[in-house]
Amino acid sequence: MHKLPFIIALFSLSVVQPALAADSLTTKAKVAQKQEQQHNAQREAEFVQQQQTLAARKSELQQRKAELDASIQSLSSAFTDNERTLAEQQKKLHLETGSLGELFGVVRQSAKELQIELEHSVINHEQAEHLTAINSIVAAKTLPSIHQLTGLWQAYLSQISSGATYSEVDLPFVSGSGEMMTINAIRLGHFALLSAHGPISWDGQLASDFPRLPNSVPTSFEAAGIVTGQTATQLDPSRGDIYQQLADTPTLTERFEHGGVVGKIITALFVLGMIIALYRAVVLLSTQHTITKQLKTADTPKDNPLGRVLSVYHREKQLHVEALELRLLEAIMDEQQHLERGLSMLKLLAALAPMLGLLGTVTGMIETFQVITQFGNAEPRVMAGGISMALVTTVLGLVSAMPLLLAHNLLSSKAEAIRNILERQSVGLVAAQAEAQTMERKEAYAA
Structure with a gap:
């Protein structure tokens, strides 16, 4: 009996609480809906305002475009009118000026040439007034006046008269x-x-x-x-142009310097070869002179190649003919060695000089190609050093080889001529000895 009221109260509480919760949710939903309606209304108002602003901007731009189109049309019409007017004026100017335009060109060209002439002339300080008039003609953009033409004429007269x-x-x-x-x-x-x-x-x-x-x-x-x-x-x-070209023409010493180290070596070898050639020429000429004297006194041998051969003959003439011939041949070979001394070196120098010239040529071209690699080939002066060295060494080699070869040929011929004299004399001595021995055998056989 005591539990029944408690159960009834509990049941009533369970029925009332869901109803209260449903009422609370409904209230919240209505509040949220109202807020959303207010927000949407605000956004719609903003959209309407922005649409009105853009419409006003569009109207303004359309009005500006119309103004620009009208301005363009006006400028186009003005440009067309100006072109038509300019063409008419140019045609009128051409008809009125006639050949004065060509005359103005000739006058300006002549004034420019005279201006350059006077600026570098030795009398420019005496013709400052004329130079001012000429400068005004050169700088003018319109037809020259009669005063300017008169000034040009007077400048020409002054230039002509000053030459005398x-x-x-x-x-x-x-x-x-x-x-x-x-x-x-x-x-x-x-x-x-x-x-x-x-x-x-x-x-x-x-x-x-x-x-x-x-x-x-x-x-x-x-x-x-x-x-x-x-x-x-x-x-x-030529107002100094010839003197300037003379300054640009190198002297012999400068050309020699262009040959570099190889050129100096070639020159040293040439000098050495010529010293050898001159010394051997003096020796051979002196030897030929002493041999000529010895031929006149064959019975008294002296200290010369022929005298030494004769000494061998007088010393060994008791030998058999074959043995005597070999002795004389040995003496001639010794004298030939002395006669040809230095000629092999002369020949070597004559062959070595052009080879060194070729070496200098190759060295100079290598230097030229290195310069081209570094600076390009737009400036010939940059490459002139290597090319000059290449050409100078070639010339030095050829110039050195030719006289050395000529000297070698002449000295070899002179030595050969002296050797022929020795051989001819030795053959004569052997022949005389053979005849003497033959006569002795005949006399012995007859006895």
Whole structure:
């Protein structure tokens, strides 16, 4: 009886709690739905505002495009009108100017040539006014005026007349050591400047000495005689170009230096060979002279090749003919060895010189190819050193070999001629000895 109320209360609690939970969930769902509706409404408002902004921007751009299209159309029409007007004006200008355009081109070209001429001429300091007028014609973009044409004509007249005059001028001068000074010089026409020590170079602003001059050159002291024709001399009419080419032409010593070490070796061998050739030539000529004297006194042998052969004959003439012939042949061979001494070395040097020249050629070409590898072949001056060495050594080798070969041939012929004399004399002695022995045998047989 006491448990029944408790059970009833527990049952009532179990029925009421689910109903309360369902009411709570419904309330939460309604709140969430309301919040979502508010958020969607806010987003829709933002979308509508953005759509209105873009529509306004689109309208603005369309209006701007229309304005630009109108401006383009206007500019295109103006450009077409300007082109038509320009073509008409050019046609009108061409009709009005006629051949003046070609004349202007000729005038400008002539003025440019005269400008270059005066800038480097020895009289440019005397024609500064004319040079200013010429510069204005060269720089002009329109047809020259009559004043400018008159100035050009006067400049030509002055240039022509100055070629027949000479005068004394003071010029800025730079010495070989770089020292600046002012010197007095004589101007001959418009192509030469003479100082107290000879012709000087003029680059339009400074005077300087030429790197190299011929042995006999005129000086300022001879200017009056040159003009009047009393002094005969040589002048460079090219304003120093010939003197510059003379400076670029190497001397014999400079060419020898281009040969390098191989060239020096070839020269040393050539000098050695010529010393040997001269010494052997003196010896052979002296020997031939003594042999000529010995032929006149065959009975009194002296200290010379023929005398020594005769000494062997007088010493060994009691031998049989065959033995005597061998003795004389031995003596001739000894003399031949002395006669041909040094000729083999001369022949070797003659053969060695062109081989060394070829070696120098190959060495120079190797150097040239190395330079080409490093710097390319655009600048010939860079390769000139190796090519010069190659050519100079070849020339030195050939020039050295030819006289050495000639000397060897002449000396060999001279030695052969002396040996022929010795052989001829020895054959004669053997023949005389054979006849004597034959007569002795005949006399002995007859007795």
